[in-house]
Amino acid sequence: MREAAPPPEEIDRILSALADPTRRRMVDMLREGPRRAGDLAAAFAISGPAVSRHLRVLRENDLIEESREAGDARARLYSLRAQPFTELQGWLEEVAAFWTVQLGAFKAHAEKKPRRGKRK
Amino acid sequence: MREAAPPPEEIDRILSALADPTRRRMVDMLREGPRRAGDLAAAFAISGPAVSRHLRVLRENDLIEESREAGDARARLYSLRAQPFTELQGWLEEVAAFWTVQLGAFKAHAEKKPRRGKRK
DNA sequence: GATATATTTAACATCTTGATTATATATTAG
DNA sequence: CTAATATATAATCAAGATGTTAAATATATC
Numbered sequence: 001m002r003e004a005a006p007p008p009e010e011i012d013r014i015l016s017a018l019a020d021p022t023r024r025r026m027v028d029m030l031r032e033g034p035r036r037a038g039d040l041a042a043a044f045a046i047s048g049p050a051v052s053r054h055l056r057v058l059r060e061n062d063l064i065e066e067s068r069e070a071g072d073a074r075a076r077l078y079s080l081r082a083q084p085f086t087e088l089q090g091w092l093e094e095v096a097a098f099w100t101v102q103l104g105a106f107k108a109h110a111e112k113k114p115r116r117g118k119r120k
Numbered sequence: 121m122r123e124a125a126p127p128p129e130e131i132d133r134i135l136s137a138l139a140d141p142t143r144r145r146m147v148d149m150l151r152e153g154p155r156r157a158g159d160l161a162a163a164f165a166i167s168g169p170a171v172s173r174h175l176r177v178l179r180e181n182d183l184i185e186e187s188r189e190a191g192d193a194r195a196r197l198y199s200l201r202a203q204p205f206t207e208l209q210g211w212l213e214e215v216a217a218f219w220t221v222q223l224g225a226f227k228a229h230a231e232k233k234p235r236r237g238k239r240k
Numbered sequence: 241g242a243t244a245t246a247t248t249t250a251a252c253a254t255c256t257t258g259a260t261t262a263t264a265t266a267t268t269a270g
Numbered sequence: 271c272t273a274a275t276a277t278a279t280a281a282t283c284a285a286g287a288t289g290t291t292a293a294a295t296a297t298a299t300c
Binding site: 194 | 245246247248249250
């Protein structure tokens, strides 16, 4: 059976979590593997608490998950979760389906009514 | 040659344009084809000017483009543009590349330390 | 040409977001 | 036990986003 499309609010949440540039870059950093909160903080020119809040937003929206570092339980490790990104990909595919159709329609249209135009 | 990855700021702009639920739903509506500003406005419980501003944000970030309706030049038609969505897909693919790797690592790990677990 | 229609722009109020500093919590090191 | 480290939460503030109503612009209709 086909996997159920996630409720729209879930896509909304994922998108708003990703909408902030700092959080976007955090995701980019985490692509290479789990990172300590401090490592992430060091990469940005904002205060620790600010970083912490961004991480919270990402965590509360399930984009990342938290764990404790092996040797030192003070440090928290953050790592990406696949699910939300997969869901977003799903939505984008649905959106992308449209130009398959639209391009077909446009082509048909262009053939019938080929006005010389600024294609811009 | 491989297509150049878009600058990160461009992905940021696309994401923030999509971060608002109303705009997200507008995109969903436009998936089915071009729509008049008024048609879009009718679909939401907010004032016309509010809709107009959302459309402006989408347009300024190149998610949609504006044209005039054939029979009635008062009406403006909005339609989706493919490019930003394609770029976003590109970024998501880069992100997704990580669990190919991570899952491999996890699998290796799981094989060494196979605790019977709730697979979630 | 006067009026109605479709939509945008302007001006403004308000809610939300992200940043900061100070403080709290937990854990490791001495 | 005490001090240092890693990080989070609290309180506060400024900036930005979004919504509203009123006015402007452009086009169509009578």
